[in-house]
Amino acid sequence: MKKHYLLTPGPTPIPPEVALKEALPILHHRTSEFAAIYKDVAEGLKYVFQTENEVYTVASSGTGAMEIAVTNLLSSGDEVIVASCGNFGDRWIKIAEGYGAKVISVSVEWGKVVKPAEIEKALKANPNIKAVYTTFTETSTGVVNDIKAIGEIVSKTNAVLVVDTVSGLAGQEFRTDDWKVDVVVSGSQKGFMLAPGLAFITLSDKAWKLTESSKIPKFYFDIKKYKKSYGSNKTPFTPPVTLIVALQESLRLIKEKGLENMWNDYKLLAKAARAGMKALGLKLFGEVPCNVVTSACVPAEIGDKIVKTLREKYGVSIAGGQGDLKGKIIRFAHMGYIGKADLLVGFACLEMVLTELGVNIEKGKAVAAAEEELLLERP
Numbered sequence: 001m002k003k004h005y006l007l008t009p010g011p012t013p014i015p016p017e018v019a020l021k022e023a024l025p026i027l028h029h030r031t032s033e034f035a036a037i038y039k040d041v042a043e044g045l046k047y048v049f050q051t052e053n054e055v056y057t058v059a060s061s062g063t064g065a066m067e068i069a070v071t072n073l074l075s076s077g078d079e080v081i082v083a084s085c086g087n088f089g090d091r092w093i094k095i096a097e098g099y100g101a102k103v104i105s106v107s108v109e110w111g112k113v114v115k116p117a118e119i120e121k122a123l124k125a126n127p128n129i130k131a132v133y134t135t136f137t138e139t140s141t142g143v144v145n146d147i148k149a150i151g152e153i154v155s156k157t158n159a160v161l162v163v164d165t166v167s168g169l170a171g172q173e174f175r176t177d178d179w180k181v182d183v184v185v186s187g188s189q190k191g192f193m194l195a196p197g198l199a200f201i202t203l204s205d206k207a208w209k210l211t212e213s214s215k216i217p218k219f220y221f222d223i224k225k226y227k228k229s230y231g232s233n234k235t236p237f238t239p240p241v242t243l244i245v246a247l248q249e250s251l252r253l254i255k256e257k258g259l260e261n262m263w264n265d266y267k268l269l270a271k272a273a274r275a276g277m278k279a280l281g282l283k284l285f286g287e288v289p290c291n292v293v294t295s296a297c298v299p300a301e302i303g304d305k306i307v308k309t310l311r312e313k314y315g316v317s318i319a320g321g322q323g324d325l326k327g328k329i330i331r332f333a334h335m336g337y338i339g340k341a342d343l344l345v346g347f348a349c350l351e352m353v354l355t356e357l358g359v360n361i362e363k364g365k366a367v368a369a370a371e372e373e374l375l376l377e378r379p
């Protein structure tokens with residue numbers, strides 16, 4: 001018998017109230033009961049996205065919504081800018097190029113944040129740019145980009161701004177409308193505290209105009225189909241009924257807690273996680289650390305071993321590095337249903353694993369440093 005602790009930046013653990021909903025009998029998706037749930041969910045999503053526009057729910061992982069944001073806005077040969085600072089930013093390049101777009105990359109080294117001024121320069125130099133694609137919290141490195149500043153720049157041009165918030169939404173302040181973001185994509189298995197399997201996307205009027213001229217072939221991911229059935233609280237195809245029923249519950253929990261309170265909670269967890277890493281002598285990785293995942297540098301020879309031993313011996317799943325960062329960093333997530341006690345479990349086990357692997361650390365130091373930060377919340 002093994003107890004599992006998910007401290008990974010997706011999937012994340014889910015609250016028992018939500019898990020119970022996933023166990024209910026299947027509702028038929030053409031019933032009035034389901035329509036009422038779908039309507040409630042649509043309203044709840046607008047709140048989390050901080051938008052007045054419709055938010056569509058699609059059956060796929062987060063990447064499916066990224067694909068929608070490419071295939072529904074562009075035609076082959078269109079010029080786009082991608083501002084990437086990690087693995088998920090690079091995914092925009094792969095999808096856009098995969099569908100024949102001409103990508104102008106203003107990417108930065110992994111660990112850095114994208115430069116709004118570089119985006120502005122690229123937009124000026126290339127007046128035909130249709131869209132700028134970037135990432136809010138770059139989960140692979142643990143940084144957060146200044147989407148508000150980028151929104152100011154892109155909104156003054158003919159291009160639309162498309163942002164991947166799969167890991168950051170509900171975890172860190174993000175305002176679709178106020179920050180002038182045209183297209184926002186997200187997914188169910190991170191901040192939304194739900195099982196994997198749902199993707200979300202919202203589009204501004206400016207983005208809808210682009211969909212009119214888009215010529216990339218599509219069928220299941222044709223966003224117009226979702227818009228058409230949205231008004232009657234339906235989905236164009238059989239939706240993952242179970243996940244949508246559970247989403248209603250997780251959205252209820254988010255509303256009950258309040259988005260701003262959630263943002264504050266993860267901010268505190270992030271501070272505690274950073275303090276814990278530093279107390280172990282692990283250098284934090286990333287230029288501007290985000291609030292939903294903390295990355296720290298580890299000796300390359302033991303990077304993979306730390307992750308493996310934590311999982312196999314203690315049942316604690318954390319993430320290692322991706323791509324060139326493989327083995328070089330570890331990542332602790334503090335998003336969704338991950339709380340203070342989970343973080344302390346993570347650090348206690350990390351201390352044991354580091355000791356077992358021969359790293360000279362003082363046991364209890366990371367836990368104590370994290371506790372200090374968490375206690376600052378004292379009334």
Ligand SMILES: *Cc1c(COP(=O)(O)O)cnc(C)c1O
Binds near residue numbers: 063088135166187
């Ligand atoms: C998790 C994640 C995704 C999507 O991954 P899926 O596995 O397709 O759900 C995209 N972008 C970011 C920033 C992510 O963290």
